[in-house]
Amino acid sequence: MIFSPQSRVWIYQSNRKFTSTEEVEILQKLEAFTSQWKAHGNELLAKAEIRYGFFIILTVDESQANVTGCSIDSSVRIIKDIELAYQVDLFNRFNIAYKIDNEVHVQGKEDFETLVNIKNVTPETIVFNNMVQNLDELQTKWEVPFKNSWHASVFAHLL
Incomplete structure (x- = not known):
C-alpha cells in the first residue's frame, strides 16, 4: 500500500518500551x-x-475517505484498551x-x-x-534536534 505524503498520522508514545512479545500482540490488535x-x-x-518500541503510529490516507470524529473516537478507544491491557501511559x-547513542529514552518533564x-x-x-500531522511531517519533522x-521554547531558559 502506498500512502500519500498528506496522510494523517497520530502518534501515541509509551512511557516505557514494549517487550517484543507485547509489540507483536499490540500490532495484531492494531492490524485487526x-x-x-x-x-x-x-x-x-x-x-x-x-x-x-515506544511509538504507536496510526496513519490514514484520506484520499479514499475522510476521517470523522466518530472514527477518531474509535481509534482512541483501541489505544486506551492497549494502555489498560499493557499498563502503559500513552496519553501523557x-x-x-x-x-542518546541511537537509543530512545522517555522521561517526565521534570526529569527531562x-x-x-x-x-x-x-x-x-x-x-x-509527536505533534506532527501527516506522513510528510513524520518523515521530516518528527525526529529533530532539540534546538529546532x-x-x-519550553526549556529555553536552560539553553
Whole structure:
C-alpha cells in the first residue's frame, strides 16, 4: 500500500518500551482494528506501526475517505484498551522522548528539564515531535534536534 505524503498520522508514545512479545500482540490488535476501521460506513485506508518500541503510529490516507470524529473516537478507544491491557501511559504529553547513542529514552518533564540543565540533553540531542500531522511531517519533522523543536521554547531558559 502506498500512502500519500498528506496522510494523517497520530502518534501515541509509551512511557516505557514494549517487550517484543507485547509489540507483536499490540500490532495484531492494531492490524485487526485498521483492517475494519470505517468512517460513516466507508473503509479507511489505514495502517498501524510501532517504532523504536515506544511509538504507536496510526496513519490514514484520506484520499479514499475522510476521517470523522466518530472514527477518531474509535481509534482512541483501541489505544486506551492497549494502555489498560499493557499498563502503559500513552496519553501523557509531559513524557518526553529523546535519543542518546541511537537509543530512545522517555522521561517526565521534570526529569527531562534536569537532563537539559546538567547538559545530558544538548541543543543537538534528537527529540521526538509527536505533534506532527501527516506522513510528510513524520518523515521530516518528527525526529529533530532539540534546538529546532517545540521543546526548545519550553526549556529555553536552560539553553
